[in-house]
Amino acid sequence: xxxxxxxxxxxxxxxxxxxxxxxxxxxxxxxxxxxxxxxxxxxxxxxxxxxxxxxxxxxxxxxxxxxxxxxxxxxxxxxxxxxxxxxxxxxxxxxxxxxxxxxxxxxxxxxxxxxxxxxxxxxxxxxxxxxxxxxxxxxxxxxxxxxxxxxxxxxxxxxxxxxxxxxxxxxxxxxxxxxxxxxxxxxxxxxxxxxxxxxxxxxxxxxxxxxxxxx
Numbered sequence: 383x384x385x386x387x388x389x390x391x392x393x394x395x396x397x398x399x400x401x402x403x404x405x406x407x408x409x410x411x412x413x414x415x416x417x418x419x420x421x422x423x424x425x426x427x428x429x430x431x432x433x434x435x436x437x438x439x440x441x442x443x444x445x446x447x448x449x450x451x452x453x454x455x456x457x458x459x460x461x462x463x464x465x466x467x468x469x470x471x472x473x474x475x476x477x478x479x480x481x482x483x484x485x486x487x488x489x490x491x492x493x494x495x496x497x498x499x500x501x502x503x504x505x506x507x508x509x510x511x512x513x514x515x516x517x518x519x520x521x522x523x524x525x526x527x528x529x530x531x532x533x534x535x536x537x538x539x540x541x542x543x544x545x546x547x548x549x550x551x552x553x554x555x556x557x558x559x560x561x562x563x564x565x566x567x568x569x570x571x572x573x574x575x576x577x578x579x580x581x582x583x584x585x586x587x588x589x590x591x592x593x594x595x596x597x
């Protein structure tokens with residue numbers, strides 16, 4: 383157990399905030415669609431807790447239980463998003479196509495933000511892979527979810543060794559395939575915005591890659 387807040391905790395906290403930003407974008411879209419997104423969010427917050435918001439990590443973390451605090455925030459973010467999206471799709475399953483667009487646009491925004499913040503182009507697939515996984519939420523570092531199978535300048539292929547998300551979708555009687563579909567939309571938007579010469583592809587259910595865009 384860590385005894386102090388270090389860079390890895392800030393790194394993970396930023397992943398949580400990125401995940402929660404996607405939640406806020408879905409709420410905003412739901413409000414614009416007349417689906418009472420904000421009212422739905424309030425109900426979900428009452429049941430599962432509120433997002434971490436804009437406070438700094440040092441202001442809100444339990445320094446006596448750093449690992450446990452971060453794990454709880456991950457779990458709450460995951461269950462809120464699964465509940466929010468599931469409730470929306472209960473209204474009309476066709477909303478999934480619009481949610482694809484919402485997720486892709488947010489991925490695009492974050493990908494462009496990465497390119498600006500880094501101050502240099504993400505010219506290789508490994509660069510983009512590293513950038514992507516600075517944002518994707520896959521549990522705690524000790525979970526070791528991601529395993530790189532192939533890494534070359536033009537391509538990175540990796541597999542997901544375990545699914546940490548399914549239990550949150552089962553908890554709301556929904557299908558984790560929805561999660562992966564929407565996150566793939568986010569990832570594709572992110573990669574293509576960070577470097578339009580590359581794209582993200584899901585090859586198999588637990589196998590993904592970053593590769594050059596076909597001419």
